[in-house]
Amino acid sequence: MELTERQQRIVAIVGEHQPITGERIAELLSLTRATLRPDFTLLTRAGLLQARPRVGYFLAPPQREKTLCDGVRAVLVAALQGPPVMVDEHTSAYDAILTLFLQDVGSLCVVRGEAYLSGVVSRKDLLKVAIGQSDLHHVPISMVMTRMPNVATVAPDDSLLAAAQKLVAAQVDALPVVTSCADGLQVVGRVTKTTVTRFLVENCRDVHSDTPAFQKGEAGHER
Numbered sequence: 001m002e003l004t005e006r007q008q009r010i011v012a013i014v015g016e017h018q019p020i021t022g023e024r025i026a027e028l029l030s031l032t033r034a035t036l037r038p039d040f041t042l043l044t045r046a047g048l049l050q051a052r053p054r055v056g057y058f059l060a061p062p063q064r065e066k067t068l069c070d071g072v073r074a075v076l077v078a079a080l081q082g083p084p085v086m087v088d089e090h091t092s093a094y095d096a097i098l099t100l101f102l103q104d105v106g107s108l109c110v111v112r113g114e115a116y117l118s119g120v121v122s123r124k125d126l127l128k129v130a131i132g133q134s135d136l137h138h139v140p141i142s143m144v145m146t147r148m149p150n151v152a153t154v155a156p157d158d159s160l161l162a163a164a165q166k167l168v169a170a171q172v173d174a175l176p177v178v179t180s181c182a183d184g185l186q187v188v189g190r191v192t193k194t195t196v197t198r199f200l201v202e203n204c205r206d207v208h209s210d211t212p213a214f215q216k217g218e219a220g221h222e223r
């Protein structure tokens, strides 16, 4: 888009004095605010200026949305994943419920041997089995879980966007992060809807601050 000379001067004035009111810009250009109204409209619609009521105009942060979008594509699961929360496949439903509470998570990876993924169990699976089962100590978690190969997973070098797409497609709250070995998929972490949401919040915190576009999140347990 090509700006007129007057529009370029407006952008330069805003850059120098921001935030600055429309009246003040008009004064500096020896024009009326009404004359400049179409310019303000065009410059804000074009995303060059932003206006805040009772504050004035300021320069729009350049390409913020594009930067955020690039960040979701560029940042890798490995940078944001939390530690896995695992139970052995012989664990009882009772102990799995305890682990869910103690670890403050919404789902558990069910593993065999050296952390090889067998399945996933969520709070709804456990609620379902708790209704109508009097002795959860004798219900093995493997009877309750969603088992391989029906578990959606991600690899550490997948992008956060790929993880978010899988969370949406599978309609689940969490994905085990796995690496592939001869004996199966080994669980090395977890990514949840909170991981993705936190990334978005961290990176949209304040469009006027110098907060880096894509920061590393804290890799704690997330629901």
Ligand code: ADP
Pocket (backbone or CB within 6 Å): 106, 107, 120, 121, 122, 123, 124, 125, 145, 146, 150, 151, 152, 153, 170, 171, 172, 173, 174, 175, 176
């Ligand atoms: P909630 O129990 O709170 O609804 P989820 O939405 O994560 O939790 O789980 C819903 C169902 O999907 C459960 O039956 C669970 O076993 C299954 N599930 C959870 N995570 C996965 C996954 N990564 N891949 C496939 N199925 C999953």
